Amino acid sequence: MPQSYPFWLGGIGASMAACFTHPLDLTKVRMQSVEATAPNPSMISMVRTSYQKAGLRSLYVGLSASILRQMSYSLVRIGTYEEFKKRLQNRGNPSAATLLFAASIAGGIGGVAGNPADVILVRMTSDVLRPPEKQYKYRNAITGLMSLIKEEGVKGLARGLGTNTTRAVLMNTAQVGSYDFFKTSLLKTRVPVFDYQFKDNFFLHVVASLAAGTCGTTVTSPVDVIRTRIMGSNIKSSPVGVFLKSLREEGALFMFKGWTPAFIRLGPNTVLMFVFYEQLKRAWSATFH
Template identity: 65%
Template structure:
């Protein structure tokens, strides 16, 4: 087996994020707009309103921050997980529990590494729906990072770190960990009612990623909503106070705002992520064959 660079997962994730960014933007806007109890604007409504107000190109607002996020958050979480899997496999096939634990730890590391870029992504994608006096106006991720440090200091870089790290732990375990689990369980099994056995191909990747996407979206939604609200806020909200206020004003379902676009985004993104990742590994192995 030829080795491949640590950063390859970040490149694959960036490619996938570029394809699914409009859905990520819609998800963040659904999560950060506070509404009356029982009022939950649909994904289609938010998409239509965004296009009508700012045009189709606005769906890619904040793309530079999305790329910066993937080249920090996903680069670390995928790179360290792949190295951990390789290390665990040296002593035989690792158990599902060990893989999930490794995915959780690596996800936490990725959440810490990607926190500044995550703040920029949330702020840039939700900026146009904020009152003019509360907008950040970051033209791109690099200038946004400079502005963040200049205006809020180094402490601004860790805003929402607790919620983001918890989400990253849950995401990596429930997405990457469960993807490996579903893939290994389905491989070679027969599709009910159909004369077809799963093979290691795109069909298996799509089914496994959709299942893992459902699990990941549901488990991560509460932490994802809280992370988005903390990071998009101009004020220094205490997470507990923010949670209790949102719960009181909007009801418990606010924790699942943006679930639909998050799921629609996460399924294809997971498929694209692993397809791109496998192809990049294959291409790297061709150009740099193992000795």
């Protein structure tokens, strides 16, 4: 029988990973927020500019929103997927397609749960790109949520919900679902050149998570850029409108703005998230069972 763990354990693991990878997440959001009317900076120049202006602290702007996001979005998507997987395993040996479908459903639920925190995260991390009179100036995630509700009403919490949920479905399928797929496939694989058989250890987790990170970054990039631009604005706009305007002004490559920092973030983030998650599960089992 599959072992049972607290629903919130995945959120803790994801929050721990976010503390390490937040500067890359911040850089990705800022690169995606830059439109054709502004210079198109590289990832390195964006990091260097942020550091020169305000030091190391500038790379952790919005960390409170990032943790709030992980404790809503990731907590729900990982916890729901693990619950689905446990129930499917109780009935037999689920196929990869069934697990991927379960991951997509869990991702959609997580996207809805984490949408308010996502709005605050995008605004806090991209605020520096706006003129002073248009900046939100949220001190932290909680005051940001209060300001958002006060200025835009409860409906402001749902800004970009459609694109965010779509992204969450794609991300959870391509990251969490494909991680299980790659992990299972690699365990059956022997590398003939080195005569190496994969085992369930740290090296396997790194390889599987990097493969999952590549899938997740590429599949979700177009939706991620549109989501970032909708959430960062206080003007009502539709995903289709943002897509057509960006495509007309910037060309098709706008859909992959911020891909490099997104990939550099998602690979280590996936590794750290699952490593922390596995260690938390072991600690829980050792303590309470």
